Amino acid sequence: MKRIGTLLVIFMFLFSGGVFAAPKSGGTLVFGRGGDSVGLDPAYETDGNSFMICDNVFEALVAYADESTAIEPGLAESWDIATDGKTYTFHLRKGVTFHDGTAFDANAVVFSIGRMMKQRNVKFFGQGYEIPEQARTPEYWVSMEMDETVDSIEAVDAHTVVFHLKRVEAPFLANMGMDFADIISPTAFIKNPKEFLRQPVGTGPFRFVQWVKDDRIVLEKFDNYWDKTGGPYLDKVIFRAIPENSVRFLELKTGNINICQFPNPADIPMARSDKNLQLFSQPGMNVGYLSFNHTKEPWKSNVHLRRAIAHAINRKAIVDNIYQGLGQVAKNPIPPTMWGYNEDVPGFTYDPDLAKAELVKAGFPKGEGLGEITLWSMPVPRPYNPEGLKVGVAMISDLSKVGISAQIVSYDWGTYLKKQRGQPENMDLFQLGWTGDNGDPDNFLAVLFDGMASPSIRTQWHNQQYHDLMIKGKTTIDQTERSNIYKESLQVIFDEVGTIPIAHSTVIWPATVNIMNFKLHPTASVRMKNVWMK
């Protein structure tokens, strides 16, 4: 009798649409977002709203896992890395076609990646393509220093591509999963290079249909998609631009859109209590930090002073009140979901007494002799910091409690970025942050804090031990070994107070309850492939 009861419960659960419900095909999903895309050619875009479309229309050689940046096969089924770490051979998937009906092959890879190279050191297999001149700078390719990494690309046969690198670059594989490395249809591109960004053709689960500027982009299921094991399930996906957060949320509440990107934090409790809505949440792959002007004294060589600042700031209060709970206090300057994260680093506690003691050790008891310092704060909300100015105000109030007098400095966003890079004399502390590109710790730790690597590193922290670890991390291929290197570097940055990590923001998007299997990705990419509607 008991067994029958259990069976009945299972049976009812299955038929009530529980977790085991099979995905259903069909339906149109409307995604509400804050702005329109700029362009749809993955090599040339820099903004999330453009990549969001590219994520569904294109694919790269490797892909990130559903909810992490673990690398999985994409358009390449497998790959081999030569023992010297400088030759990557990708074995491509067969039977893949672009949305325009042309076949995906090794030449398409050489074309797509080769068009971003400054020196087009490429070799096609058989009859290749003439790669048109670059109309503009492929920003991501340049800022990820790919010209300094990739020496040549060669299509060995129709389904094998070899990348020869100039240097050992451990994050290379992770870079190949980023949007800029998406593979495009050479035929479609050559037909009209100037219009490709408005008529994108890839191999992804959805094909581009229509773009009404500042209003909507319509994608349709690609029936000949190569992966027959999962989605696409949706017939259509429509991305609507609704700039105002509250209006976007109203559209969700009335059921006109199915997913609402970036709601106001105040609307989240309302979404939580609405039985027609559900919440998707994911810790963002980002960090907001406070750093020092390491190019000048006393910040450059006074570790006690830096530590005093770190312990004086109540980061929990900032996360609770300004992030409105949509974040977590940062212990390390990389997000906890990333490999290489060091759990053993204790993190800076809020301890004004300790801060005062450190100030004495630093030679500035009660802040005397320090004068009024400046704290640069961002004028615009960023993914890692919702209100830079408010955070700045909270910080100077905390600093005043230990005797340090500080004033806020801010400029318009462009000027802020420009002036900050120059490490001006009137800058003592500054806030900034980062959103990860590829899930590799190098993309945070080297890019942000290894000042010895380049004068364009924003923190300009010069520490030989840290610099050596960064080089070692970049040139070591084995991930476990690399993970240990980055853990060690995180301890160094904590001990030396190279920077003060503030918080990692959490992304929460409400959606209607009929949306199934939608997963927020740490890289903020929006993938509709396996999403279906009840």
Added chain:
Amino acid sequence: MLAYIIRRFFILIPTLLGVTLIVFMMLRLTPGDPAELMLGERATEKALHEVRENLGLNEPLYVQYGMFMKRLMKGDLGETIFTRQKVWVEIKHRFPATMELSLCALFISCFVGVILGIISATRQYSVFDYLSMLAALTGVSMPVFWLGLVLMLIFSVNLGWLPISGRLSIMTNLDVITNFYVLDSILTQNWGALKDSIWHLIMPAVTLSTIPTAIIARMTRSSMLEVLRQDYIKTAKAKGLSKFKVVYKHALRNALIPVVTTIGLQFGVLLCGAILTETIFAWPGVGKWMYEAVMKRDYMVIQGGTLIIATIFIVINLAVDLLYAVINPKISVK
């Protein structure tokens, strides 16, 4: 008359040249540059240099201005920095949306504003006068942002009568010809789309019309009051003409001159100043586009867009001047 129009058009050229120069200089003097904003936190000197080089921003200012003018002479407004599209094409996509919204708002403002003004003037110091002027004052001072959201909550969320935002429902198909959706629905005889596009227009148009309605109502009232005190009105009344005839035939025509000027100016303002309304109602028009371009320092969009808007402003002013002669034949344009 024709000579006058031609002369005005010739004045247009130096005016627009002045506009291009001022806008160009102001933009370059404003801190922040597009390359920096494009690359954000990841900007390095090398990447910035490459992007600037590519966009021609490393050239001296006079060369950049010269290039802009050279293209302009050929009727080319250049290409936007971010979307890499011809500025003209981008305007062509968005201008009809703004025009449709502005015309609709202007129609509401003129209709409601003039009627309110007349009734207030003819019943000066009555309850109606006080109420309508209070409404006008509220209209001028009401934040567009707040009004838009309140309208949405009442008419869309609670009553479910009107759509919240956008120009057309997701499920409505329309063959776009002119980008004026109301007109396109009529041209293609798509009555479903006609109803849908009008329904989408109502709330943004009402929101956008509040300020001009209030201004027009107050202007009509004061102008009417002034005219109604004139001797010829007394004569007309003494002749035994009906109140309707006195007000609408004799007084209104003369009182309309300053009102028409106001309407003309308000139309210009509506065309380029609908930023807030367009943002709240997700209306894909010129105002929001220009605002975003300013924030991103898309020089080409701002230069091209300002030029087009300045031209329209000047043409509207000319049209208003010509209208004077139509309203009052005693005024002649020379």
